[in-house]
Amino acid sequence: MAAKEKLDMFCYQCSQTAQGTGCTLKGIYGKEATVARLQDNLLFALKGISAYLYHARELGYTDSEVDAFIENAFFSTLTNVNFDPQAFLKLALKAGEMNIKTMQLLKKAHIQAFGEPIPAQVRAGTVKGHGILVTGHDLHALDMLLKQVEGTDVFVYTHSEMLPRSRLPWT
Numbered sequence: 529m530a531a532k533e534k535l536d537m538f539c540y541q542c543s544q545t546a547q548g549t550g551c552t553l554k555g556i557y558g559k560e561a562t563v564a565r566l567q568d569n570l571l572f573a574l575k576g577i578s579a580y581l582y583h584a585r586e587l588g589y590t591d592s593e594v595d596a597f598i599e600n601a602f603f604s605t606l607t608n609v610n611f612d613p614q615a616f617l618k619l620a621l622k623a624g625e626m627n628i629k630t631m632q633l634l635k636k637a638h639i640q641a642f643g644e645p646i647p648a649q650v651r652a653g654t655v656k657g658h659g660i661l662v663t664g665h666d667l668h669a670l671d672m673l674l675k676q677v678e679g680t681d682v683f684v685y686t687h688s689e690m691l692p693r694s695r696l697p698w699t
């Protein structure tokens with residue numbers, strides 16, 4: 529049976545970090561590699577949840593449970609007092625649950641604002657004239673832009689994750 533590999537330690541989450549660059553052996557306050565990885569994972573998840581929650585909020589939708597989870601989870605990484613890996617595993621599982629809840633909230637917000645997605649043909653290629661390329665996931669911003677260029681010779685192009693806008697009735 530292969531020997532269990534030891535995780536590399538690296539953390540630069542706070543101003544106390546070793547040499548001003550990163551704790552590579554152990555945290556100044558004793559944090560171990562496993563907890564550092566779990567905290568990084570949690571922060572990565574929180575960034576994603578926050579981004580989608582922000583889009584839902586732009587359309588007037590919020591969720592107090594998700595808000596409370598984000599505050600609590602951020603706090604768990606900031607205080608440097610809880611180094612229990614089990615606590616961070618529990619938060620990771622809860623983050624998955626909150627992520628689904630947030631995506632459901634955003635879907636509801638999109639449907640209320642723009643209607644149920646329907647099959648539609650996507651126009652490919654470019655047209656001579658001025659153009660704006662839109663990327664990201666913000667259908668609300670795209671909606672406002674489309675309204676502003678209506679009746680002008682400015683064409684709006686999207687790609688990748690913005691393509692779902694082509695399935696919405698208002699396009």
Ligand code: SF4
Nearest residue numbers: 539541542545551555
């Ligand atoms: S949180 Fe701890 S391990 Fe991370 S940089 Fe600060 S002192 Fe180092």
